[in-house]
Amino acid sequence: MNIPQEKVATELAAVGYIPDRDLATALWLMDSLKRPLLLEGEAGVGKTEVARALAQFHDTKLIRLQCYEGLDQSAALYEWNYQRQLLAIKARDGTDASAVEEHVFSETYLLERPLLSAIRQDKPPVLLIDEVDRADEEFEAFLLELLSDFQVSIPELGTITATTIPRVILTSNGTRELSDALRRRCLYHYVDYPDVDREARIILSRLPGIDTDLALQIANMVSLIRKEDLRKSPGVAETLDWAATLAGLNIRHLHDEPEAVFETLMCLIKTAEDKSRMTREVSDRLLGKVA
Amino acid sequence: MNLAETTANPVGAGAMTKLNGFAQILRDNGFILGLAETRDALKVVASGGAARPSRLRPALRSLFCSRQSDWQKFDELFDAWWLQRGMKSATRVSGVPQTPPPGLQTETAGRRSSGESDQADHVERGEGSEVSEAGQSRREGASRTELLSKTDFRHLTNPEDLAEAHRLAEHLAKSMRARLTRRMHARRTGQRLDLRRTIHKSIAHGGTPLDLVWRKRKDKPLRLVMLLDASGSMSLYSAVFLRFMHGVLDSFREAEAFIFHTRLIHISPALKERNPQRAVERMSLLAQGTGGGTRIGESLATFNRWHARRCIHSRTCVMIVSDGYDTGAAEDLGAEMQALRRRCRRIAWLNPMIGWQGYAPEAQGMKAALPHVDLFAPAHNLESLKSLEPYLARI
Numbered sequence: 304m305n306i307p308q309e310k311v312a313t314e315l316a317a318v319g320y321i322p323d324r325d326l327a328t329a330l331w332l333m334d335s336l337k338r339p340l341l342l343e344g345e346a347g348v349g350k351t352e353v354a355r356a357l358a359q360f361h362d363t364k365l366i367r368l369q370c371y372e373g374l375d376q377s378a379a380l381y382e383w384n385y386q387r388q389l390l391a392i393k394a395r396d397g398t399d400a401s402a403v404e405e406h407v408f409s410e411t412y413l414l415e416r417p418l419l420s421a422i423r424q425d426k427p428p429v430l431l432i433d434e435v436d437r438a439d440e441e442f443e444a445f446l447l448e449l450l451s452d453f454q455v456s457i458p459e460l461g462t463i464t465a466t467t468i469p470r471v472i473l474t475s476n477g478t479r480e481l482s483d484a485l486r487r488r489c490l491y492h493y494v495d496y497p498d499v500d501r502e503a504r505i506i507l508s509r510l511p512g513i514d515t516d517l518a519l520q521i522a523n524m525v526s527l528i529r530k531e532d533l534r535k536s537p538g539v540a541e542t543l544d545w546a547a548t549l550a551g552l553n554i555r556h557l558h559d560e561p562e563a564v565f566e567t568l569m570c571l572i573k574t575a576e577d578k579s580r581m582t583r584e585v586s587d588r589l590l591g592k593v594a
Numbered sequence: 595m596n597l598a599e600t601t602a603n604p605v606g607a608g609a610m611t612k613l614n615g616f617a618q619i620l621r622d623n624g625f626i627l628g629l630a631e632t633r634d635a636l637k638v639v640a641s642g643g644a645a646r647p648s649r650l651r652p653a654l655r656s657l658f659c660s661r662q663s664d665w666q667k668f669d670e671l672f673d674a675w676w677l678q679r680g681m682k683s684a685t686r687v688s689g690v691p692q693t694p695p696p697g698l699q700t701e702t703a704g705r706r707s708s709g710e711s712d713q714a715d716h717v718e719r720g721e722g723s724e725v726s727e728a729g730q731s732r733r734e735g736a737s738r739t740e741l742l743s744k745t746d747f748r749h750l751t752n753p754e755d756l757a758e759a760h761r762l763a764e765h766l767a768k769s770m771r772a773r774l775t776r777r778m779h780a781r782r783t784g785q786r787l788d789l790r791r792t793i794h795k796s797i798a799h800g801g802t803p804l805d806l807v808w809r810k811r812k813d814k815p816l817r818l819v820m821l822l823d824a825s826g827s828m829s830l831y832s833a834v835f836l837r838f839m840h841g842v843l844d845s846f847r848e849a850e851a852f853i854f855h856t857r858l859i860h861i862s863p864a865l866k867e868r869n870p871q872r873a874v875e876r877m878s879l880l881a882q883g884t885g886g887g888t889r890i891g892e893s894l895a896t897f898n899r900w901h902a903r904r905c906i907h908s909r910t911c912v913m914i915v916s917d918g919y920d921t922g923a924a925e926d927l928g929a930e931m932q933a934l935r936r937r938c939r940r941i942a943w944l945n946p947m948i949g950w951q952g953y954a955p956e957a958q959g960m961k962a963a964l965p966h967v968d969l970f971a972p973a974h975n976l977e978s979l980k981s982l983e984p985y986l987a988r989i
Contacts (some may be wrong), residue, residue: 306648328652335641343662385789392801404797412807477904483626486660493665534899
C-alpha cells in the first residue's frame with residue numbers, strides 16, 4: 304500500500320479499464336475520504352465505464368440511476384406496490400382499519416428504487432448517478448441531502464439509515480450548470496479523450512487479438528480525426544468499433560488500404576454534416592500524417 | 595482513513611500553514627472551498643499517499659476543483675505556490691482584484707446592489723408589484739415612468755433617466771416572469787391520479803377508492819435564450835438590454851444570455867455570478883471587441899454548434915436583439931437562421947430600428963434572416979419591450 308494510486312491503476316487495468324494517473328488518484332481519494340466523485344467530460348470519453356470497472360474491481364454490484372428531466376423520488380428512491388396494497392386491503396376487509404394501514408405500509412409492499420437499494424446492500428456497491436445534469440434542480444437538492452447523510456426518511460415507515468456507504472460516481476455532460484453545493488460535496492475529475500498511447504492500450508486490452516502496430520495507427524488516426532472540426536467527435540467506444548471492423552477485415556497497415564479506411568470511417572462519423580466534411584481527400588490527408 | 599490516523603501521523607505545522615495558504619490563494623481565484631476540503635487535504639497529506647509534489651498535485655486537484663475552469667487554472671496556481679515557479683503570473687492571478695474599467699465597475703456594482711434589493715422587494719410585493727410600482731412613480735413626479743417608457747433609448751441622455759430606464763427594464767423582466775407563471779397555472783390541464791395518497795384515503799373504505807387524489811402535471815417552463823448584438827452600431831441600446839437580460843436571468847428559472855459582436859460570448863454565468871470579483875473578471879470579456887463590426891452569421895454558427903444542444907429544448911424562444919447590420923456574408927446568416935429555426939419553438943428578432951420613422955429592413959443580413967423569424971418587433975423603448983409579454987405567454 305505504499306503508492307495507493309498506482310495500485311488502483313494496476314487493478315483497474317486488470318479488469319480492462321486503463322485509467323490515467325490523475326483518475327487513479329481521484330479514485331483512491333474517493334475511497335479514503337468517502338466522498339462522491341463527479342466526472343465531467345465530452346460524451347464518449349468513458350465516464351460511465353469508470354463506474355463499471357470500479358464495480359468489477361471491487362467485485363460488487365453496480366447500481367445505476369439514469370437521470371432525466373422530471374425524475375422524481377418515486378422513480379429514484381422508492382415506491383409503494385399499489386396493486387398488492389389494494390389486494391391486501393380487500394382481503395382484510397372488515398378488520399380494524401389502523402391495523403390494515405400499518406400492514407400495507409410495511410417493508411413487504413415497498414419497492415426499492417436505485418438510491419434506496421444502494422444504501423441497503425450488504426457489501427458497499429458502486430452507485431452510478433448518470434447524467435445528473437439532466438435531472439431537475441429539486442432532485443439535485445434531494446440528492447445532496449442523501450449524499451451527505453446517507454439516510455432516507457419514508458413518512459409511513461420512518462428513517463432508513465444506510466447499512467453500507469456506497470461508492471458514488473456522478474457523471475455530467477454539462478446540459479445544465481450544477482449547483483455549487485453539489486460540486487463542493489464531490490471530488491472532481493475532468494475526463495478528457497485519452498491520448499494516443501492510452502487509447503492504443505485501451506484497444507489492445509479490449510481486442511486482445513489485434514496487432515500492436517495497428518492499434519497504435521488506429522489511435523493516431525482517431526486522435527487526428529478528433530482535431531478536425533467535427534460536430535460529433537468520435538468517442539472511445541467508436542474507436543473500439545472501428546478497430547474491431549479493421550481487424551475483422553484483416554487489415555495490417557492503414558496505409559495499404561486507404562480505400563477500406565475511408566469506407567469504414569462510418570464507424571466514427573455519426574452525422575450527415577460530418578460525413579460530408581470527411582471526404583476521401585481529408586481521409587487520405589490524415590492517413591498521410593499517421594506515422 | 596480517519597482522524598485518529600491523522601493524529602498518529604501528524605502533519606508538521608509548516609506544512610499545515612503552507613496548505614492553508616494554498617487554499618487561500620485558490621479562494622482568491624474563485625475556487626469554492628470550505629473547511630471540509632482543507633481538512634480532507636490535511637488527511638491526504640498526512641496519509642503519505644501524496645508525499646511528493648507529483649503525487650500531491652493530482653490529489654489536491656480532484657479535491658479542490660469543482661468545475662472545468664478550476665481544473666484548467668489549477669496547475670498554474672499549484673506550480674506558483676508549491677514549486678515557486680512562474681511567480682509573476684501567480685501574483686497576477688492571485689493578487690488583489692484588478693481594478694476594472696470605471697464604467698464596468700459602476701455597472702457591476704450598481705447591478706449587484708439594485709439586483710438584490712429589487713429581488714427582495716419582488717418577493718415581498720408578490721403579485722401586487724404593479725400597483726406599488728405605479729405608486730412609486732407618482733411620488734417621484736408626474737407620469738415620469740410613462741414618459742420614459744415611450745422614449746427611444748437613444749434619446750435618453752440624462753444619466754438619471756438612463757438609470758431609471760435601466761431599473762425599469764430589469765423590473766419589467768421580473769414582472770413578466772410573475773405573470774407568465776400565473777397564466778401557466780390557470781391553463782394546467784392533464785391530471786394524473788396520485789395512487790399513493792388515494793390508497794391512503796381508501797383504507798377507511800375497505801380499499802374502495804372513493805376519494806381520488808389528483809396530481810397536477812408539471813409544465814415544462816418556457817425557456818428564453820437571448821442573443822444580444824453588442825457591436826458599435828448597437829452601442830446606444832446594448833446597455834439597457836444587458837440590464838433587461840439580467841432581470842430575465844434573475845427571474846426566469848430557465849434562461850440563457852449571450853452577447854455577440856465579432857464572436858459569441860456566453861454571459862449567463864457572468865450575469866448570475868454572486869462573487870463580485872469573479873463577476874468583474876467575467877464581465878471584462880464583454881469589453882473586448884465591442885464597438886467593432888458584427889458577424890451575426892458566424893456568431894449564430896457558434897451558437898448552433900456549441901450551445902444549441904444544451905440551451906434549447908422544445909419550449910424555447912430564441913430572442914435576437916440586433917439591427918441586422920452584418921459584416922459577414924448574408925447567405926451564411928440565412929443558413930444559420932434556418933438551422934436555428936429547426937431547433938426551437940420560436941425566434942423573435944427585436945430590432946431597435948423598427949421604431950424609427952421610415953425604417954424598412956433593407957440591410958442584407960436582415961433580409962436574409964427575415965424568412966426564418968416568427969416575430970419581428972421593435973425594441974427601441976420600454977413600451978415595446980412590455981408588449982412582448984403577451985406574445986411569450988402564448989408560446
